[in-house]
Amino acid sequence: MARIAFIGLGNMGLPMARNLARAGHDVVGFDLNEAARAAFGNCAASGAEAVAGADAVITMLPAGDHVRAAWESLAQAAPDALKIDCSTIDVTTAQDLASQLPGMLDAPVSGGVMGAENATLTFMVGGDAARFAEAKPLLEAMGRNIIHCGDAGAGQAAKACNNMLLAISMVGTCEAFILAEKLGLSHQALFEVASRSSGQCWSLSTYCPVPGPVPGSPANREYRPGFATTLMVKDLGLSQQAAEEFGAATPLGARALELYEDFVADGGGNFDFSAIITMLRGMGR
Ligand code: NAD
Secondary structure, three states: OOEEEEEOOOOOHHHHHHHHHHOOOEEEEEOOOHHHHHHHOOEOOOHHHHHOOOOEEEEOOOOHHHHHHHHHHHHHHOOOOEEEEOOOOOHHHHHHHHHHOOOOEEOOEEOHHHHHHHOOEEEEEEOOHHHHHHHHHHHHOOEEEEEEEEOOOHHHHHHHHHHHHHHHHHHHHHHHHHHHHHHOOOHHHHHHHHOOOOOOOHHHHOOOOOOOOOOOOHHHHOOOOOOEHHHHHHHHHHHHHHHHHHOOOOHHHHHHHHHHHHHHHHHHOOOEHHHHHHHHHHOOO
């Protein structure tokens, strides 16, 4: 059993902290929001108080600025604790933090709120291998796939690359269905062919953006998320920021970001990201 401080008890952090407690750890939480503190129950009055005496400190916060600000006070309060940030933030901030706080791990997740609740998240981890080995049993209480991706920042890098690919493949899948509609080809026929051919991808075969072929996909429930478009825009912003900072050409990633931003401007932000098919349809003649 470890004494764990969990900072950031929002949509993701709350179920993750609960799963750590369920696994038998002594978890003390903190969130700036009073309702979030009340939802978890066992909370300290400040972040510094939560981390005092902790073996491990985990943060699950909205963005890079929050993470930087939080760790300024947290690191002083628990200098020797295992430090893990599970938020999705930019690669450069993750690398900076690890150089200021040696041994710190970046460990963003995929799997969404359902994955957090069911402890089936995938963790993509960057940082020191020995620290990763220490962190793995804790992460296993919250997730199913725990992958060490490389040095500090590699977890955020993996997340940025994966989600950029996901956004591009979703737009491509939507375009294929829209062209099929114009050509008089049924959704089911395109699905049958493409899911067994070279067009196969997760956006098609697991998360199909039209209702019917994959009964569990958000298209079958009026595109309720799932993975909300606002979150996809955030992640695409991070991948484009990384592409610019590190000099990678990602023209389709850039275009996917523009399309998803347009969809948010059209009121699509709270719909699942596969709902972009409704905007793309409207762009045709
Ligand atoms: P959220 O907004 O629901 O929760 C963030 C919490 O952090 C809030 O309760 C907020 O009050 C708290 N907070 C902010 N600054 C703080 C500070 N200095 N100290 C203590 N608490 C502070 O966000 P979320 O959906 O839980 O997402 C958290 C992270 O996980 C984000 O980086 C997001 O991109 C990533 N993520 C989210 C999902 C998802 O489906 N929601 C999926 C994968 C990754």
